[in-house]
Amino acid sequence: DAGITQSPRYKITETGRQVTLMCHQTWSHSYMFWYRQDLGHGLRLIYYSAAADITDKGEVPDGYVVSRSKTENFPLTLESATRSQTSVYFCASTPSGPYNEQFFGPGTRLTVL
């Protein structure tokens, strides 16, 4: 299907486990982003990527790792999950520059026990 998809939609894991959240877009947008959404904080940027093999930290990158070997995929890995990483994670993309309209995926709700 065309658009931006995230998987899984829901995930429960335990403290210390590694978790990877997937993001796939079919538009060939250059820019991709990972945000976390927590009550009272809005959306906070974790990492972003301007193109394949180019990534940069956002506001809250600690404990997360990203890669972008292909334009269409931008996985987010929690190397050793902590309870504070319980959140809803959104992936977004935009064709040209972070100031333009961002298109968001449906989100992944992650619970770390």
Added chain:
Amino acid sequence: TQLLEQSPQFLSIQEGENLTVYCNSSSVFSSLQWYRQEPGEGPVLLVTVVTGGEVKKLKRLTFQFGDARKDSSLHITAAQPGDTGLYLCAGAWGNKLVFGAGTILRVKS
């Protein structure tokens, strides 16, 4: 501390009422976006404002960018239950967008 402060945090009104939500900052933004998010979904862009003093209308929604480009407002006329959702403002900051915490709007029929 949020770079963009949104108020109110929560608003519950009856169908047909008017409302205004605010997005304020002490910093200047080159542009500002408003998104609406429904439960279980990602945010969707409503409008982008780029010029100080700019007013944009989208059916019953009116968006205004402050003259100094530090604040914005969203006014909804004759709210409907379908307007229910989380309204987020986002400002262009450096090479990213920064988001406010949002206003949760509930319109009761």
